[in-house]
Amino acid sequence: MTNRRQFLSKAGAIALGLGMVGRGQAASVPEAPTQSLAATQPPLAPHAGRPYNPVVTLNGWTLPWRMKNGWKEFHLVAEPVQREIAPGMIANLWGYNGQSPGPTIECVEGDRVRIFVTNKLPEHTTVHWHGILLPSGMDGVGGLTQPQIPAGKTFVYEFEMKKSGTFMYHPHADEMVQMAMGMLGSIVVHPKNPNLHRVDRDFIFLANAFDIDPGSYTPRVNTMTDFNLWCWNSRAFPGIDPIVARTGDKVRIRMGNLTMTNHPMHLHGYDFEVTGTDGGWVPKSARWPEVTTDIAVGQMRAIEFDAIYPGDWAFHCHKSHHTMNAMGHAVPNMIGVNQREVAAKINNLIPDYMAMGEKGMAEMAEMEMPLPDNTLPMMTGQGPFGAVEMGGMFTVVKVRDKVKTGEYKNPGWYRHPAGTVASEWKGELPDMSRK
Numbered sequence: 001m002t003n004r005r006q007f008l009s010k011a012g013a014i015a016l017g018l019g020m021v022g023r024g025q026a027a028s029v030p031e032a033p034t035q036s037l038a039a040t041q042p043p044l045a046p047h048a049g050r051p052y053n054p055v056v057t058l059n060g061w062t063l064p065w066r067m068k069n070g071w072k073e074f075h076l077v078a079e080p081v082q083r084e085i086a087p088g089m090i091a092n093l094w095g096y097n098g099q100s101p102g103p104t105i106e107c108v109e110g111d112r113v114r115i116f117v118t119n120k121l122p123e124h125t126t127v128h129w130h131g132i133l134l135p136s137g138m139d140g141v142g143g144l145t146q147p148q149i150p151a152g153k154t155f156v157y158e159f160e161m162k163k164s165g166t167f168m169y170h171p172h173a174d175e176m177v178q179m180a181m182g183m184l185g186s187i188v189v190h191p192k193n194p195n196l197h198r199v200d201r202d203f204i205f206l207a208n209a210f211d212i213d214p215g216s217y218t219p220r221v222n223t224m225t226d227f228n229l230w231c232w233n234s235r236a237f238p239g240i241d242p243i244v245a246r247t248g249d250k251v252r253i254r255m256g257n258l259t260m261t262n263h264p265m266h267l268h269g270y271d272f273e274v275t276g277t278d279g280g281w282v283p284k285s286a287r288w289p290e291v292t293t294d295i296a297v298g299q300m301r302a303i304e305f306d307a308i309y310p311g312d313w314a315f316h317c318h319k320s321h322h323t324m325n326a327m328g329h330a331v332p333n334m335i336g337v338n339q340r341e342v343a344a345k346i347n348n349l350i351p352d353y354m355a356m357g358e359k360g361m362a363e364m365a366e367m368e369m370p371l372p373d374n375t376l377p378m379m380t381g382q383g384p385f386g387a388v389e390m391g392g393m394f395t396v397v398k399v400r401d402k403v404k405t406g407e408y409k410n411p412g413w414y415r416h417p418a419g420t421v422a423s424e425w426k427g428e429l430p431d432m433s434r435k
């Protein structure tokens, strides 16, 4: 069997003869792979250099790289992209290599990296390598440490990855617009010693937010507080993939925050420790148990836990407005308001008018509400027991006994052992009426 790569190298001379462009090692700038899918892609095992246990980017992917004369070379392309925020909604964003967020950049402590950045945006940009210790002129602050990368040009960044940890990249040029349009990506630098800080499953995502009016496709970029789509890696629940682990695995989840507010991230069913920040690894003596960790704007946190409890465990931002989608934010509180008479009157004018919210807003999760095109319901997602009534920054950590090493696909809903699900009390009740 000849695989495609071998075929290309054998056929190279002929291919060039036919007018094809030289590829791979021959070019002075590596190819820029592109991604069109919003589904979590399998981890990318290193094909050269020091070994490491690669990360899994939630609803994202890792940027392939090449070795050239001792340098790890990457090629980022800043460009307009289309991103599916969740099934039923596409957004026109800016990102890198076909998607927002951009691909995760992975390397090893001590690696010398050369990152080419091609700007296919309609305006200038830069890339700032958040948390990386590097020469000042490689820091990517347009105007301060480098000239802006004009539209159509390619710049090159070169530095050594001095320490391992969890970092991110984003523009430091027309920042408000470029970040509001979805330009961001993760960086993971693995320790030189692959047994240091080793886990079985290592996930990463960045929190970001958009203000996209119901029925429209492009974010408002001047928004300061009115974000209505709260995302992890430019996805909103039920579009966020589950985090899958095998019972007993040591799991790390690395999270960063590039929104304009903090996110207290809460995991059900477990306690965890914060083991790393974008400043480095937290010494063991300085760790304490948590079930929620707040991530301030511009911060990253790595949490770790032993996945010893099988189940479907909710994992979400604890700000309740951040677990709902666009339609919910401007709805008045109608709890306790008798709308029957007014609804009847409005129905004479608008036949389809629905009075809602009198008993709370949970009915909105069950109801087939008429929505504008390209709009996510406020809270949605079907679970095994009904509507999950969530949106935004929410997913499920799924811990199962039977998951293979390296397998990340959704295992379906947890099968609870008999007698372990909350259920209706069928016995006698005391008198519950209030006198």
Ligand SMILES: [Cu+2]
Pocket: 230, 262, 263, 264, 317, 318, 319, 322, 393
């Ligand atoms: Cu939040």
